Amino acid sequence: MVIRYGIIGCGHIARKHVEAIRATDGAILSAVCDKDPERMEPYLGDGVEGTVDVEEFLGRTDLDVVNICTPSGFHADLTVRAAEAGKHVLVEKPMALTLEDADRMIQACRENGVQLSVVHPNRFRPAIRELRKRLEAGAFGKFSHANATVRWNRNQEYYDQASWRGTRAMDGGVLMNQAIHNLDLLLWMMGDVEEVSSYHATRLRRMEAEDTSVSILKFKNGALGVIEAAVTLYPRNLEESLALFGEKGTAVVGGPTANWIQAWQFADLSEGQSEEVRRRVHEDPYGIPGHQCLIRDMTDAVQSGRRPLVTGEDGRRALALVIACQTAAETGRPVRMDELVKAGGLQ
Incomplete structure (x- = not known):
């Protein structure tokens, strides 16, 4: 069909x-x-x-x-x-x-x-798929903390190209527009967040929403997390990374976009085994384009009647984290995710 x-x-x-x-x-x-x-x-x-x-x-x-x-x-x-x-x-x-x-x-x-x-x-990037495999194998053990970082450049010309860019009603800021993919990965790896504290600012770009944001998270599993996101980097994109730290494993996927393995150390892997994973990913860091993976998945989901791999509920979780960070920054108080989620309606 x-x-x-x-x-x-x-x-x-x-x-x-x-x-x-x-x-x-x-x-x-x-x-x-x-x-x-x-x-x-x-x-x-x-x-x-x-x-x-x-x-x-x-x-x-x-x-x-x-x-x-x-x-x-x-x-x-x-x-x-x-x-x-x-x-x-x-x-x-x-x-x-x-x-x-x-x-x-x-x-x-x-x-x-x-x-x-x-x-x-971004869930379909080769490095991220390898990271997910390690998570599902229990290779990290108990997590201590995780970092999600987006240090990019979107200059004023980018926001001036269309009147809706950078507006709260149509677009949002660095968290909603640029960092939300990384936050989706963070949640996919670490699970749900319990509480968020955050600061954000509009430092260098003429726009309604934030161009810089820093947040501290407490996950439901007890681990801590840091989100740093900015579109103010000079003169070009510097880094997008996801770092996970556990009692038996350390992994950092980074580079200008999170496509390369920068650290890969696990108690159950030898240095040679770790190097083999790193080599395999670096030979093809982009893999099949993510949009193509999503179209393949949606095509199969419609044909077979199963749910897609990235659901509406998944999209909502990433959105809820962005809104929690924004709310914490605007109110100057920590935000508990369970209260925010209930306020939204669906559980």
């Missing part, structure tokens, strides 16, 4: 979705939608049709999955409308800007019997 995709929002990120669909067996691109006809133009032809009308797009009978690639503030309403039209949904990060909206999205997809997946492609 061929799964037919449609993309709404033909900005920069849409290109990755188109390439991923075209590279996936059993998937085809049927239609695109954007309010600007010129942005659709590169994707039209060879059976792909375009429309500026969202209702017309969602009403098409030749669409199984809708990929939502619009500014973040539109994700929730478009997901609900797509679900009500009987379409499965693959939505870019962040899935929404509030927990209430995330809950609406999850509920709409449940009620209409369609799948919901959130684009967190």
Whole structure:
């Protein structure tokens, strides 16, 4: 069974979705939608049709999955409308800007019997897959702490390119926009967070949201954590890393993007075994593009009826952590995640 995709929002990120669909067996691109006809133009032809009308797009009978690639503030309403039209949904990060909206999205997809997946492609990086294998094998033992770091550059020109960038209503700041992928990985490895304390600031960029953020976490398993995120690095991206520290293991995945193994020491591995993992990852640090992995997964999930590997609930967890950090910074008080999650609605 061929799964037919449609993309709404033909900005920069849409290109990755188109390439991923075209590279996936059993998937085809049927239609695109954007309010600007010129942005659709590169994707039209060879059976792909375009429309500026969202209702017309969602009403098409030749669409199984809708990929939502619009500014973040539109994700929730478009997901609900797509679900009500009987379409499965693959939505870019962040899935929404509030927990209430995330809950609406999850509920709409449940009620209409369609799948919901959130684009967190970094889970499919070779180094991250190796890290997850070590975690599932119990190789770390008891965790002491973990660090998630995003030290990147997004200059003022980046925010000036579109009026919605850096706004609270449509985009968010460094946590919501750039660091949320790393926070998804942190939660995937370390489990749920119990409490958050945070500071954030808008130091160098002219934008509504934060350009710099530092947070301290306490995980439910008792381990501690640090999040450092900034888009103020001069003159270019410096580092994205995830570091896990346990009684029997130390691992750091880093580099300008978290694709390379920088530390890999475990009590149950010899130096030679560790070096072999490091060598294998460094030979192909990027692997299959993450968006392609997500399209493959969604295609199989729709065909088989199983849930996607990255669910709406997964996207909500990362969103909740971002909102907890923002709330702690704005109130000057620690935020307990259980209170925040309950306030959002769904558990």
